[in-house]
Amino acid sequence: MTGDSAAAAPGRTGARPERPVGRKSAGSRWGRFLEGGLLQGGVQGSPVLRLLLRWVRRPLLPVMRLWRRNIQLKVVVTTLLMSLGVVLLLGFVVIGQVRNGLLDAKVKASQSQATGGFAAAKQRAEEVAAGTADDGSTTDERFHQNVSSWMTELVSSLSSGGQGAFEVVTLPASAGSDSGGRGRRGSGLVDPTASVPEALRERIDSATGAFQSYTRIVYLSAAHKDSQPALVIGKQVNDPNDDPYQLYYLFPLTQEEKSLSLVKGTLATAGLFVVVLLGAIAWLVVRQVVTPVRMAAGIAERLSAGRLQERMKVTGEDDIARLGEAFNKMAQNLQLKIQQLEDLSRMQRRFVSDVSHELRTPLTTVRMAADVIHEAREDFDPVTARSAELLADQLDRFESLLADLLEISRFDAGAAALEAEPIDLREVVRRVVSGAEPLADRKGTEIRIVGDQQPIVAEADARRVERVLRNLVVNAVEHGEGRDVVVKLASAGGAVAVAVRDYGVGLKPGEATRVFSRFWRADPARARTTGGTGLGLSIALEDARLHGGWLQAWGEPGGGSQFRLTLPRTADEPLRGSPIPLEPKDSRRNRGLNDAGLPRGGSEKAATVPAQPGGDQAPAMPSRDPIAPRLGSAAVPKADPTALPGNGARVVPRPASGARHHDDPPGEAEPPSEEAGQNEDSSRHGEASRGR
Amino acid sequence: MMSFMKGRVLVVDDDTALAEMLGIVLRGEGFEPSFVADGDKALAAFRETKPDLVLLDLMLPGRDGIEVCRLIRAESGVPIVMLTAKSDTVDVVVGLESGADDYIVKPFKPKELVARIRARLRRSEEPAPEQLAIGDLVIDVAGHSVKRDGQSIALTPLEFDLLVALARKPWQVFTREVLLEQVWGYRHAADTRLVNVHVQRLRSKVEKDPERPEIVVTVRGVGYKAGPS
Numbered sequence: 001m002t003g004d005s006a007a008a009a010p011g012r013t014g015a016r017p018e019r020p021v022g023r024k025s026a027g028s029r030w031g032r033f034l035e036g037g038l039l040q041g042g043v044q045g046s047p048v049l050r051l052l053l054r055w056v057r058r059p060l061l062p063v064m065r066l067w068r069r070n071i072q073l074k075v076v077v078t079t080l081l082m083s084l085g086v087v088l089l090l091g092f093v094v095i096g097q098v099r100n101g102l103l104d105a106k107v108k109a110s111q112s113q114a115t116g117g118f119a120a121a122k123q124r125a126e127e128v129a130a131g132t133a134d135d136g137s138t139t140d141e142r143f144h145q146n147v148s149s150w151m152t153e154l155v156s157s158l159s160s161g162g163q164g165a166f167e168v169v170t171l172p173a174s175a176g177s178d179s180g181g182r183g184r185r186g187s188g189l190v191d192p193t194a195s196v197p198e199a200l201r202e203r204i205d206s207a208t209g210a211f212q213s214y215t216r217i218v219y220l221s222a223a224h225k226d227s228q229p230a231l232v233i234g235k236q237v238n239d240p241n242d243d244p245y246q247l248y249y250l251f252p253l254t255q256e257e258k259s260l261s262l263v264k265g266t267l268a269t270a271g272l273f274v275v276v277l278l279g280a281i282a283w284l285v286v287r288q289v290v291t292p293v294r295m296a297a298g299i300a301e302r303l304s305a306g307r308l309q310e311r312m313k314v315t316g317e318d319d320i321a322r323l324g325e326a327f328n329k330m331a332q333n334l335q336l337k338i339q340q341l342e343d344l345s346r347m348q349r350r351f352v353s354d355v356s357h358e359l360r361t362p363l364t365t366v367r368m369a370a371d372v373i374h375e376a377r378e379d380f381d382p383v384t385a386r387s388a389e390l391l392a393d394q395l396d397r398f399e400s401l402l403a404d405l406l407e408i409s410r411f412d413a414g415a416a417a418l419e420a421e422p423i424d425l426r427e428v429v430r431r432v433v434s435g436a437e438p439l440a441d442r443k444g445t446e447i448r449i450v451g452d453q454q455p456i457v458a459e460a461d462a463r464r465v466e467r468v469l470r471n472l473v474v475n476a477v478e479h480g481e482g483r484d485v486v487v488k489l490a491s492a493g494g495a496v497a498v499a500v501r502d503y504g505v506g507l508k509p510g511e512a513t514r515v516f517s518r519f520w521r522a523d524p525a526r527a528r529t530t531g532g533t534g535l536g537l538s539i540a541l542e543d544a545r546l547h548g549g550w551l552q553a554w555g556e557p558g559g560g561s562q563f564r565l566t567l568p569r570t571a572d573e574p575l576r577g578s579p580i581p582l583e584p585k586d587s588r589r590n591r592g593l594n595d596a597g598l599p600r601g602g603s604e605k606a607a608t609v610p611a612q613p614g615g616d617q618a619p620a621m622p623s624r625d626p627i628a629p630r631l632g633s634a635a636v637p638k639a640d641p642t643a644l645p646g647n648g649a650r651v652v653p654r655p656a657s658g659a660r661h662h663d664d665p666p667g668e669a670e671p672p673s674e675e676a677g678q679n680e681d682s683s684r685h686g687e688a689s690r691g692r
Numbered sequence: 693m694m695s696f697m698k699g700r701v702l703v704v705d706d707d708t709a710l711a712e713m714l715g716i717v718l719r720g721e722g723f724e725p726s727f728v729a730d731g732d733k734a735l736a737a738f739r740e741t742k743p744d745l746v747l748l749d750l751m752l753p754g755r756d757g758i759e760v761c762r763l764i765r766a767e768s769g770v771p772i773v774m775l776t777a778k779s780d781t782v783d784v785v786v787g788l789e790s791g792a793d794d795y796i797v798k799p800f801k802p803k804e805l806v807a808r809i810r811a812r813l814r815r816s817e818e819p820a821p822e823q824l825a826i827g828d829l830v831i832d833v834a835g836h837s838v839k840r841d842g843q844s845i846a847l848t849p850l851e852f853d854l855l856v857a858l859a860r861k862p863w864q865v866f867t868r869e870v871l872l873e874q875v876w877g878y879r880h881a882a883d884t885r886l887v888n889v890h891v892q893r894l895r896s897k898v899e900k901d902p903e904r905p906e907i908v909v910t911v912r913g914v915g916y917k918a919g920p921s
């Protein structure tokens with residue numbers, strides 16, 4: 001059973017088509033059953049068998065679960081089994097000894113009794129023989145009758161001495177003839193032939209001397225008695241005619257059997273009691289240990305759930321009490337540390353808030369003064385006028401930097417709160433796009449919106465989503481080199497997505513993750529046209545995380561980039577995938593072009609909606625590491641590596657030609673908004689988004 | 693436009709530099725600023741100067757801005773614009789609930805400030821005599837009064853504007869953004885909490901049962917509309 005996985009099954013069945021569904025050989029089936037199914041949890045082969053297995057396993061599962069989880073049950077069951085074994089062993093030894101003792105005594109008594117009897121029978125025969133020798137004139141017939149009656153009399157006289165303690169039986173010696181009245185006789189209605197075992201008769205025939213054996217006394221039907229165990233001792237004796245016959249003493253063992261069964265019964269009862277009591281004792285003892293352990297487990301769980309004031313009850317000074325004390329000390333220290341950290345965090349937040357206030361008031365004055373000077377710059381000499389301009393510009397930058405820093409520190413302190421309500425993302429996108437129009441006009445870029453035919457509604461914080469999208473769109477326009485920017489909306493399953501695609505410089509390998517780092521610059525050497533703070537995408541990423549959503553980037557050098565925001569449709573739903581593939585359909589790879597933009601041989605690759613491997617993947621992306629925030633949350637993809645969050649950067653070398661391809665899906669171009677023209681300061685959003 | 697160029701503005705701020713700068717900017721725009729630096733003296737100064745608008749810093753020595761706001765609102769419907777360094781939810785919402793009409797976050801630009809002040813001072817020039825009905829209320833737009841069964845209800849100018857905006861188009865559902873533009877004069881998306889808080893304040897004055905509003909009805913997921921007349 002090495003190839004136990006489901007993938008191996010088709011090959012096997014193909015290779016061995018004769019493998020029957022319902023094979024007759026039950027043994028091999030059970031072998032497979034145990035080997036593959038019950039033990040390893042999966043079975044290959046016929047579906048019927050698998051079904052049967054599942055059917056058998058199902059009722060066992062809770063029991064096995066209980067067994068695995070319950071140490072008390074384990075100990076009690078083990079104790080029961082082991083004590084049962086010990087009791088059984090002891091029982092067999094004791095019973096064997098008692099039986100031997102009982103039988104030894106009985107056998108000795110019986111042997112002496114039988115020896116006496118044999119001697120008496122011999123003596124009587126000799127007496128009669130001497131008598132007839134004196135007479136001398138008796139005929140054979142008469143004597144035959146005499147022997148017959150003599151034997152009857154012998155049997156009754158011998159047995160009468162035992163007063164029921166034994167029976168006497170005579171049987172003819174098989175070597176001699178059966179004539180002459182030396183036939184079967186038995187005292188007390190014993191069936192002579194049935195009561196004496198054949199083997200014993202043969203041994204007595206073949207040798208002189210007494211032999212013994214165990215047997216059962218069988219009574220004649222007239223006696224109305226059940227057969228009973230007995231010890232039989234027999235010997236070949238001569239009758240008065242000097243012919244041999246067999247004389248048996250049968251000693252019933254009823255008394256001994258009764259004693260033995262009494263002992264057996266007593267032992268069984270005692271054993272049962274011992275086993276049950278041992279089980280109960282084990283249960284009680286284990287409970288003494290397990291109860292505090294369980295209590296500790298429960299309290300540890302409550303501690304981890306945040307109820308830090310929980311403590312164990314400690315009584316006595318034993319090991320359990322030590323456990324409790326150590327546990328409580330741990331909880332105490334934990335609580336202390338957490339409290340310290342909380343205080344620290346609160347102080348930090350307070351500090352940030354205070355700094356914010358203290359910084360902002362003078363900044364407001366400076367800002368207003370700068371504006372007044374700026375307004376009046378036409379009256380100044382050129383140097384002073386330029387200085388006034390620089391002052392005003394840099395104050396803007398300083399202000400947005402301060403705002404972004406405060407926003408980031410709010411995220412870091414965990415003070416950012418989501419105010420989610422159902423919003424239509426199309427409206428947000430339209431607002432963002434109309435806000436970015438002035439900048440786009442200056443750059444000669446057209447911003448198109450695709451996929452806004454139907455409402456795209458999600459539970460989200462409109463302010464934050466707008467901030468994220470404004471950031472993405474302004475970035476796309478800025479880095480789009482005057483080419484079009486496409487904003488695509490889609491919803492599918494439990495997720496909605498907005499992707500912002502540009503055809504500008506794109507991203508180099510590895511940059512798709514680094515763009516979200518704080519203060520990261522794509523190209524330090526490149527002149528910055530608009531002042532950004534370098535925190536915009538970091539804030540956008542935090543905003544996406546706050547929603548339980550994803551913000552991911554893809555790009556190829558010279559081929560543009562795509563930033564995709566995926567949000568769950570309802571706030572508490574984990575994301576499983578995004579309706580828009582991270583790598584756009586018109587990427588070079590998807591169009592089957594090689595790095596130089598020339599057609600590649602035959603590999604047509606359709607961009608599919610990436611099914612993000614969910615499961616272990618934390619949707620909220622709990623990692624707060626700003627450097628590689630989304631790599632940690634990414635599971636290894638099987639099909640499409642671009643579906644990987646944070647692995648969007650394709651390793652595509654710079655192309656020889658800057659050829660630009662347009663096969664975007666048709667979309668409505670947003671008409672330039674009248675109002676947008678008045679948004680005079682949209683140019684300074686840059687990479688940054690301004691937190692309020 | 694000259695009609696509201698003249699406006700008395702009371703600046704309540706303890707930062708003398710900022711107050712002076714505000715004075716420069718306001719005078720430059722044709723307003724008449726007066727100043728008070730202490731929260732305890734703010735109410736007396738308000739009564740004395742009878743301003744058309746109050747600029748109020750939230751952090752003040754003595755009485756804090758929230759308290760001053762509440763006191764002024766208790767005796768006047770004059771527009772109050774808060775100056776705040778903290779845009780955190782609680783501060784702003786508390787300020788709005790205590791009666792401020794609008795707020796502006798430091799650091800702000802002079803133009804921004806002046807636009808906010810003007811939006812608050814703007815009254816529709818010579819309003820045409822107009823009677824509106826919303827629910828069982830009768831609104832006299834020119835006379836700036838709201839009456840239920842002949843009993844007039846005192847509203848601040850902002851609350852009045854909000855009610856009139858809703859009553860003029862009773863068939864229309866107003867999103868918060870549209871209301872922000874029409875009533876507050878924000879051209880671009882602003883804080884929708886402004887709308888939420890003031891709708892609550894308005895309801896507490898005009899609704900018979902603010903828990904079950906009939907005048908200003910919430911349309912879930914969209915915004916607000918006027919109740920049926």
